[in-house]
Structures are given as C-alpha cells and as structure tokens.
Amino acid sequence: MTQHSPMQTKRSHTGDPMLKKILTLIITIGWSCSVIQLTNAQGMGFGTGEGLPEFDITNLTGDLYRFRSLRHFGMFLVTPEGIILVDPTNSRVAPWLREQLDERFGLPVRYVIYSHAHNDHASGGEAFADTATFIGHENMRKNLMRPEENTPLLPRERLWDANQDGLIQQIEAEGTALENNFSQADTDGNGGLNRAEIWARQFSGSQIPPDIYYSDHAKITLGGKTVELHYTGRNHTDDMTVVLFPEERIIYTVDFLTPKRPPRTQLHGGFIRDWVESLHQVEQLDFDVISPGHELPGTKADVTEQREYLEQLVAAVSTGIDEGKNKEELVETILMENYDHLIEYDLSRPLNVDGAYEMLVSQYPR
Ligand SMILES: [Zn+2]
Numbered sequence: 001m002t003q004h005s006p007m008q009t010k011r012s013h014t015g016d017p018m019l020k021k022i023l024t025l026i027i028t029i030g031w032s033c034s035v036i037q038l039t040n041a042q043g044m045g046f047g048t049g050e051g052l053p054e055f056d057i058t059n060l061t062g063d064l065y066r067f068r069s070l071r072h073f074g075m076f077l078v079t080p081e082g083i084i085l086v087d088p089t090n091s092r093v094a095p096w097l098r099e100q101l102d103e104r105f106g107l108p109v110r111y112v113i114y115s116h117a118h119n120d121h122a123s124g125g126e127a128f129a130d131t132a133t134f135i136g137h138e139n140m141r142k143n144l145m146r147p148e149e150n151t152p153l154l155p156r157e158r159l160w161d162a163n164q165d166g167l168i169q170q171i172e173a174e175g176t177a178l179e180n181n182f183s184q185a186d187t188d189g190n191g192g193l194n195r196a197e198i199w200a201r202q203f204s205g206s207q208i209p210p211d212i213y214y215s216d217h218a219k220i221t222l223g224g225k226t227v228e229l230h231y232t233g234r235n236h237t238d239d240m241t242v243v244l245f246p247e248e249r250i251i252y253t254v255d256f257l258t259p260k261r262p263p264r265t266q267l268h269g270g271f272i273r274d275w276v277e278s279l280h281q282v283e284q285l286d287f288d289v290i291s292p293g294h295e296l297p298g299t300k301a302d303v304t305e306q307r308e309y310l311e312q313l314v315a316a317v318s319t320g321i322d323e324g325k326n327k328e329e330l331v332e333t334i335l336m337e338n339y340d341h342l343i344e345y346d347l348s349r350p351l352n353v354d355g356a357y358e359m360l361v362s363q364y365p366r
Contacts, residue, residue, distance in 0.1 A: 055096050063225070064248045066291055067100075069093035072120060073293050075252050076101070077245060079223025082110035085128060086243050086252050087121045087293065091206055094124030111135060111220055112208075113229060115254035116237045117143040119205030121293060129208055135218065136210035137231055139239035144209055151195040155362040167192025175354075177266050202268075232281035234271035236263070242282060249288040250297075257282065257306055259290050259298020261343035266355035272314060279307035295343065309339050317356040327357045 056068045063078040067089075074087035076097075083101055088094045101109065109128040114136035115121055125134060153161055153168070160172050169192045173179050178193060178201070185193055185201050212218075218229040228244040236256035243252040256263070256270075257279065263270065282303050290298045313336065320330040331350045339345060 055093050057097075057100060060250060060289075060291060060297070061248050064245055064250060066297075067093070067097055071294055073291070074121070075243070075291060076109075077225060077227060077248075078105055078107065079225045080107075081223030082108050082131070084111045084113065084220060084222060084225075084227050085109045085132070086113045087115050087254065088112055088124035088128060089121055091124045091126070094127035098127045108132075110222055111227075113220070113227065113243055114140060114207075114210060114241065115243065115252065115293065116140070116240045117207060118202050118237065118255070119207060120202075121254055122207040123205045125208035126206060133212060134208055134210045135212045135214065135220070135229065137229075137239040137241050138213040138215050139237075140210055141213060143203055143237070143239050144207060146204065147196045147199050149194055149196050153195055153198075156358050157195075157198065159358055159362050165192065167194055168198070177268060230281075230285065232278040234274035235278040236268060236270050236275070238271065240278070242285065244285055244287060246286070249286070250291055251282070251285060251287045251289075252291050252293070253282070254293035257290060257303060258292045258295050258343075259302035260305075260341075261295055262306075262309060262339065262345065262348040262352055264344075265348060265351040267352060267359065268355075270355070270359070272310065272356055272359045276307060276310045276314060279303055279310065283307065305339075309336065309342075312336065312338075313352055313356050314360070317353060317360055321357065321360060327354060330357055 054070055058066050058068075060066055060075075065076050065078070066073050067076065069089050069092060072089050072093075074085065074089045076086065077084045083105065085097075088097075098109070101107065108131035110132060112125055112128055112132045112134045114134065117136070117140045122136075125132070153166060157168060158164075160168055160176050160178075162172050163169070167190070168176075168178055170182050173182055173193070178185065178198065181201075182193070185197050187197055187200070214229060214231070216231050220227045220229075226246055228246060230242040230244060232240070232242055234240070236254075240254070240256055245251070256275065258264075263275075267275075283300070288300065290300075290302055292298070313334070316334045316336075317330055320334065325333075331353045334353045336345075336349050336352075339349070342348075
C-alpha cells in the first residue's frame, strides 16, 4: 500500500491564529447558475438494502446530491464554477463518479472535503487530484502517518493484551474489533498485531493527504455557494468534520451520527465522553436534515436521540463501574430498552456497553 506523508508531499495551511480560526477560501464568485436535475433523482427516501445498484446518485435538494457505494454514502454540491465533493469514499466508486460528473454536469471537482481519515470514506481521491484542492481537519495529518512498529498499544488495546507482550494475539482479539480478518491484518505474520498493524486496518489506503488543514471552522465559497466545515471535537475519531450546507440546511455526519441507529459495535476507537459533547455541539448548528455516511437521512431530532442514548449509556456504565461490576455483568444488565426501535439495536447494544466500559476504565477519569 502506498503511504503518503502529508508533511512531505503536500503544502499545509499555516498562518496567524485568527486566520487559522476562521479559514475562508473565497474563490471566484460565479453566477448564471442553472439548476440541473438528474433524470434518476429519487428524493431522499432510499435504503441500503439488497437489489439496489452498487453505485447511485440521488438529488437531495437543489444542487446538492448524495452518491452511494453500496452501504457508503458521500455528497457533492454543484456550482457554476465547479463541484465541491465530500468523501471520495473508495477507488471503485470514485472513477465512476468522475465519469458521471463529467457527463451530467461537465464541471470539474474543485474541492474534496474529507469527513475523517478512515480508508473506507477517504480513499479514491486520486480520481479528482488533477483539479481539486483537498481539505481536512488538522488531526488527519497524524492519523495518515503509519506509527512506528514499536509504538505502544493504546490504553484500550492494553486491556486486551492479556499476556502483556505489546501485541494482540488472535485469542486476545476474540470479542474485540480486531477479531475479523485477523490474519490479513497480521502483515508481518508473527501471530500478533502491533500498533502499526492495528492502525493500518482503518487508516492504510490510497487517501490523498489534504492540501489544506483547518482547526475549528472553515468555509469554502465557490460559484456563489458556500459550504462550512465544523470541528465539533472527538467522537468516532479525533479528526471528524461536520460538513454544513447552510443554504440547503443539510449536514453530513458520516460515521459518528447515523439517524435511528446506535453507534456501530464497540464504538471503534471512539472517544465516548467527547462524543456526547460533540453531539451537543451538533445540536447547536443551524440545519434541518442529516445526510449520514450510512443509512437514510434524518432530522435534528435524531441528533438529540443519539446524544440522549449515549448519555444514558455512559451514565449506566459509569454507575456499574463504581459499583464494582465487571464488563459481562454490565452487558447483561444495561439493556437500553427505550432504544430497542433503533436499527441494529440487538447487534450494537451489547457491544456499545462493552466498548463504553473499556473506554471508561482505560481512558477517562470518571
Ligand atoms: Zn470511520
């Protein structure tokens, strides 16, 4: 796999603190916008089930679209001066998307915004690299760098390392997020995963590093249209961008906020207390509709539901830890019954408790 070093291969945005705080890119203000409708526009109500095309484009509203690669969704906004794309997703869908954009709009992709560095959403940018400027949160810089082989395991991973040899063997990976595809991840074939091999599972890939890194907020103006990038703190990752389309009143929340679905499985490498605070911040943004990276769009009420779900989860697990209960007892007793209507509740509820327990005992003061 090709590794990119953002520090070496791409210019980065630096500047005085005020400029860094609010980075505003004013590109040519275009006009004479003609609204282009796709012939296969399906509205917002389409699912992720079997029988649907592998790739698809759907109009959300006005000049704003979602595109899919099976269960993954990215977005793009068409302006008279070019296209602003969010998450190239992967190297299968990106060339297809480029062809579609050329055919349907005859406009180049001028910006690629990354939601975060994970390889299942941030790969494929090579299809747009000849015309686009890439933008992401500043924590993407470190997340795209492969750690040294002797980097210590993260605190949560050390909980799994029963024999304390600094590696996660297959038996130690059972029941963790490392269980699946273990042997493929063990690239040096020594029977255990080190920090670099664990990193590679989610971050190694063909991601083009950002040309521009921002810290708190950024704004792109192109062809008379505006897109805002908001950093709302750590959640599913520490480099997450909420993309806000103010005119359309829509936000893109990729993996950390999926309407009507709990966070996936053991909450991955997530930061659970910060995640709750991050959702509080999303509730403060001015929008009506959530377009996630998985599943169907939702509304602002789904942010509140997700925040309350995580708050209840954190409170219940923290209380259980204070009472001296172990993880298995908490998985059996914290049922979150008020949320049994959520998608994949049966799958995610026990694994969410498991993940919350591990994060609370390993990373955070309670
Ligand atoms: Zn992700």
